Amino acid sequence: MNYWLMKTEPDTFSIDDLKNAPLKTSSWEGVRNYQARNFMRDQMKKGDLVLFYHSSCKDVGVAGIAEVVKESHPDLSALDTKSPYYDPKATIAEPRWYMIAVKWKQSFKQVVSLHAIKENPKLKEMLITKKGNRLSITPVLKNDFLEIQKMSTN
DNA sequence: GCCAACGTTGGC
DNA sequence: GCCAACGTTGGC
DSSP states (O other), X not given: OOEXXXXXXXXXXXXXXXXXXXXXXXXXXXXXXXXXXXXXXXXXXXXXXXEEEEOSSSSOEEEEEEEEEEEEEEOGGGGOTTSTTOOTTOOSSSOOOEEEEEEEEXXXXXXXXXXXXXXXXXXXXXGXXXXXXXXXXXXXXXXXXXXXXXHTTO
């Protein structure tokens, strides 16, 4: 089993939106970056756990935990001309973009802030703490995942 | 296949 | 809203 961090802007899709979704489940549409796509297409498996990260907002940090419940399938929003995620180069035969689906597991009482993560020497290696890291999906070490979970209960 | 120009991300 | 850092595009 693997661990991941997935970024989302809560104004667009927050952990509450996931919690309130049917079956508390949603596909992760709209990723238009090859590296992040490849993680979803090739590596993210059912049962993997996800740190649900809120970016570009007042309370930046990890807001909760989700679980991968459906593996790679085509992101058809790329075919929808009305979608903000429309990509003219995607076709049915060659969908180009893929996504996974996640299910809500837990909302932290308090967001584990990016600031707190940066302050924690145990989490020095986390990619989210590195300057200029814009990748919206990143692998996370098990120990780092557990440490964040621990911080959420303090 | 290089690389300048451009658009986007995301913390602050 | 600013702007550094980054990924992508497209002319050559």
